Amino acid sequence: MAQIHLEIVTPDRKVLSQPVDYVGAPGIEGEFGIMANHVPFLSALGIGNLYYKENGKYYYVFVAGGFAEVNNNKVTILAEVAERAAEIDVSRARIAKERAEERLRIQKEEMDFARARAALQRSLARMRCRSSAETAGTCTM
Structure with a gap:
């Protein structure tokens, strides 16, 4: 399966940067999903759970506010707040x-x-x- 690069950044730190199979995120108009070769896309983020799939497993990150940009097989999440589930x-x-x-x-x-x-x-x-x-x-x- 083709992968897409996911990068999650807050004003304080880089939370994540790695290739993944799928990304689901909470947009302010509803949840959206991204896979490899997605068209360019920009959305404001709501409050909720971003999840991504890697090697058949789902991982979760809490996000609140910010933006998601998709371009050239890369998803960049610029979030006001982002915490991995374990944090x-x-x-x-x-x-x-x-x-x-x-x-x-x-x-x-x-x-x-x-x-x-x-x-x-x-x-x-x-x-x-x-x-x-x-x-x-x-x-x-």
Whole structure:
């Protein structure tokens, strides 16, 4: 099977750079998939789980915000936040989820609901990412 090069970069670091068989990512308009020889493509990223297939196994990376560019058999993910599944601290994500849920319950006028909703979305996506990787048996550093 022909491969495509996947590179995931944040402002802080390069998270991943390697050839893969398939990439699935959360676009703001919905999930999209990329294989070798895909047409050039640009999309804003939403909050969710990017996954890629390599040698028959699926691997997961939590991403939040940024852009995905596909060109010349290369997928470049420029993400505001990206964490491999094994890097996710589930207990920290659970605490963030509970804190965001509590903020949404309070419903005070000065409360920034969009920010609380985004925090909740990020924490849930992190927990799903870790769970998916553990189920697939690919939750390693």
